[in-house]
Amino acid sequence: MNPSNPDQIHRFVFDDCDIRGEIVTLDATLQDATAHQHLPIEAQALLGEFFTAVSLMIEILKFSGTLTLQARGAGTVPLVMVEATDARTLRGIIKFADGPMPTLKGLTLPQLIGNGVLTLTLDPTQGQRYQGIVALEGDTLADCLTAYFARSEQLPTRLWIHSDGRRAGGLLLQAMPPSNGRAPRADAWETAEHLAGTVTAEELFELDHATVLVRLFNEFDVRLFPPQEVGFKCQCSRERSLRALTALGRSDAYALLNERDIIDINCEFCGAEYRFGQQDLDDLFPPEEQRLH
Ligand SMILES: [Zn+2]
Known part of the structure; x- marks a missing residue:
């Protein structure tokens, strides 16, 4: 069964507790972006994780320009680079070390990239470029980015990603400052974080976004905004x-x-x-x- 919201991103808020979030699923986007690269499925899965991450991040950053996420190292996969634009177009590449195609299965992100780092670059249409270094301090891309947000973002932010090489998807949650002077629900963030962490690949890939959110967060008052289309598009000419x-x-x-x-x-x-x-x-x-x- 195909998801009902392939290649779409939905923003949502929990009305009763100042938490916002996003949910994205990529299907044709991932296949179109990798069609000419002839990659093993594990490499497509890794690219899918990167695509999911940048589509979630550019949406929450609300800026016009290009967001680039790049992993560089000396490992089996010395380069992964993906870009997202504010028009929600994605493109990306992955490179392998010379020699026969290695086995990627079961390796953590730091093991794949080798002795490397992740770089997050914001290239606004107007204004200064910003670059942040994300340490490879978790087993997965989502873990590394969550650790990065914990260190650099004022607002608690966390993301969850699933990718099987043909489809990819994920969730992002961010706690906002309490509005209208009301006291924050102290336990709400921990509860939401815990519930989001239970999302499975099957739910993300096979159910529409609204159903996934109702299943995960039935104890919250979830308000869903209209979806936005995401797709592969290259900027070359x-x-x-x-x-x-x-x-x-x-x-x-x-x-x-x-x-x-x-x-x-x-x-x-x-x-x-x-x-x-x-x-x-x-x-x-x-x-x-x-x-x-
Ligand atoms: Zn191109």
Whole structure:
């Protein structure tokens, strides 16, 4: 059975106790984003976890721009990189160490990445870029991010993620400051946190979001906002590739062309191929005007 809310994110609030949350399920998004990467299912599962995390985080951050989550290390999986935009588009890649395809099954995130770190980058459409370092201090991505939030966020924030490689999904909860001067329900956060932690992959993948929330949080007054669509979309274009060639400079660009007759720029995020020949470079780097004096 397919989930009723695939590739959608719902925000919700518990009206009686100042806790907000989100629930997301990714189906076609994960398959579209990995279609050209030919990955083993465990690697798709890992990418699914990263996609779930950034879609939950960009929604709670409410900013316009791009959020990038990147894991870099010296392990079997030296790179995982995913991006989410405020338009709820996702793209991402995963890289393996040279050699035969390793077994990923049963390994924790720190074991997969090796001696590495997670970097969270917020690139706002306007204003300063922000970068945070997330230590690989938990077995899973959700654990590492939860530890990061515990250290850096003023508001208690926690997330839960499931991914089987074909589908991924998760929940995020955040305690808000008490509104209207009323006293917070002291035990509410602990209860909500405990209940959210009981969510199973089957519930996330096979039930619609409203049903999952009712099942989990039937003792809370849950208000669900309209869903938002999430999907795979790459930001690459022929124009962006041309800008990269411009940045390379005239002599290096022509040297590259002479080596290969044609310059191929492949986008790793979507598999698109952009080809540039002599005429493209001549248009890009017009001959300098002759000086007659
Ligand atoms: Zn692309």
